[in-house]
Amino acid sequence: MSGHVGNLSDTQAALLAEFKERVKDISKPEYDDYFFTRWLRARNFDLKKSEAMLRNHIEWRAQNNVDSILQDFKPPEVVEKYYTGGLFGQDKQGALIWIEPAGFIDLRGILMSVKKQDVIKSKIWLLEHIYLLFEKKSKEQNRRVDQMVIIFDLYKFGMKHLWKPGMDVFTDILTVFEDHYPETLKKTFVINAPRIFPIAYSAIRPFLSEETQRKVAILGPSYKEILAEHIDADQLPKHWGGTYVDKDGDPRCPSKIGPGGDVPSAFFAQNCLIDLTGFTEVSIGRGSTHQLELPVSLAGSIIRWQFKTDGFDIGFGVYKRTSDKRQKAKDMDTVLELGRVNSHMVPEDGSVQCMHTGTYILRFDNTYSWTRGKKLFYTTEVLEPSGRDNGIPRCESSQSMSDQATAGEDAVFVNPSQT
Template sequence: MSGKVGDLSALQATALQTFKENVKDLLKPSHDDYYLLRWLRARNFDLKKSEEMLRNHASWRKKTGADTVLESFVIPEVVSKYLTGGHCGYDKQGNPIWIDPFGRIDIKGILRSVKKSDVIKTQVHRLERLQVEQIQQTENFGHKVEEVIVIYDLEYLGMKHLWKPGVDMFCEIIDMFEWHYPETLKLVFVINAPRFFPIAYNIVKPFLSEATANKVRIYGTSNFSSALLQYIDADQLPKAYGGTRTDPPGDPRCSALVCQGGDVPKDFYSKVSINSLDMDKYTAVTIGRGSSLQVDLIVTEPDSAIRWQFITEGYDLGFGVYKRTKDSRQKAHAMEEVIPSQRVNSHIFPEDGSVIIQDPGTYVVRFDNTYSWTRSKKIYYIIEMLEPDTEDEFELANESPTKDC
């Protein structure tokens, strides 16, 4: 049995009645059996876990002001203009479609312009707006509409999108969705996935429930249109994705409905200081004058990525990535250059980046202060090695879709 209204086993029906009694102090007129069953399904009808989840959710709604976010929260201008995504059409059962051209987002520019909490609250605003759409669609269709289809378009996704603060925020949003909007996802279509996508997916996957992971469909740069049209009528799907829909100006991407992102103008940027960062996550080291700091990483899996972020106090610093050609410690000139060393203004904005590593071996992230004979430099850094997801086969060739995940 699916655990949905009209398809309950005797045990599930009994659990629903018990659950309803246990949480009656939380219930509102809009909290019908469809709503209650979402929380039960999310915890496999475990009454204790389902109640704990719902009570935590009720507390979260008070803390975040989710009940009034549509009326009280004003989305910051830069977020409104550059945070990708938008509601565009409905599937064949009346469920809203959310399209996110995530490959076009400048998450670094956004987070250098507003607080992370502003972005997260915007996502709460979006989710609450979609629930209003579901209520309206329930009235229009005459049957319960409580799910959403999400399309992630990863065209132009690059290594810059592995920027740690942005990835951490995205994972936090996924976690929020799993805990506070359970069983509202019908399917996720990931399209135009690049070849390094397994690395990104391996970061995100731990935040997905098994039920959510089973709803993800991943495609390369072709053959996704036919899959989308199985669930979405052509007049509800943007022309850019194989449908016939355009927005009023005739844009095949429906940009009037779906924010396409783009580079955030630096006029929006706020000055970043060390005091504004979560320093518990950083390693702090003072590099002496005329000295350097080398951080070794052993890469065992091809197509892994090395990711870094650092900021310095007061002055610039040299930075480069190398591969050792011997097992013993080597000077920079004796190693193979991966990213040539150059001076960066890490005292103005945090410096960050990543690089894909094809060949296993020992790699060195090197912070260079050898050019400065008068000043020591204090640096705060995070360095990580990210391995690809090796559990799933990803077929991202242009000629064929990937397998479902």
């Protein structure tokens, strides 16, 4: 049995009745069996876990004024103009389709323009709007419409998209989606996945439930044929294998699907990125250095960093040890040449892909300053690649992962602040 209304086993039906009795103190007239079974399916019909999840959701809605968000909040202009994606059509069973050309998003530009919480709040606003659309479509079409199919197009997705603050926002949005809009996702198709996709997926996988992971399929070059098995041609833009085009003939239909693009500096606001929560603080004395040792055990791993200094600039470089013994910088392999950065003005961030295993050194250099010590705030992370068959779902008829070369993908080092 599917666990959906109209297709419940006797055991599931009994659990539904008991669940409704358990939560009757927080129930509302609009909460129907479809609503309650969503929370049950999200926790595999475990009554205790489902009840805890629903009660947490009700409290979350109250704390964040979600019931009135459509009236009280308007997404910032930069989010409306430059956040990628949009709703387009329905699949053959009626699920709404969301197309996300994620490779064209400039999350750094967005986060330099508005606060992180405004971006997350904009996504909550969007989900509430989608749920109203579910109700409207259900009434108009005389069938239950309450799920979505998401198409993630990763063409142009590269190293700069692994920028930690941007990934943190994405995982926060995923957490909201998983915890408060359960069973909304019917299926996710990932197309045009670049070679670094296993690393990106390994970073977000811990935030996905097992059920959500089972709904993700990685499609190969024949993805248009596979999408056609699930979606009629008139319900997809021509660019993704359908027949629909914008009024001006554009096959990507940017009038409905946000195309993204670089955010103009006119939108930038001061101090939007300066949130030092979770950063490590150290003091570097005058004429001194501070080195971080990061062991890399899997070739292809990515080291990410973000740092800020208080008041003055700092030298920064990345090296790889050539010996197990302690070495000076001149005796190590240079991965990123040492240079002075104005991290006191704008937080510095970047990443490097480690093509070889070993110990990598992040070196903060203050040897040029004989009069001033520096206060440094930093955070680092090593992202290891997942194997192609290690937890990454694939469509049965898909081919191997695309080997396309995307912008920034073949570069060993990408500093988003310079792109």
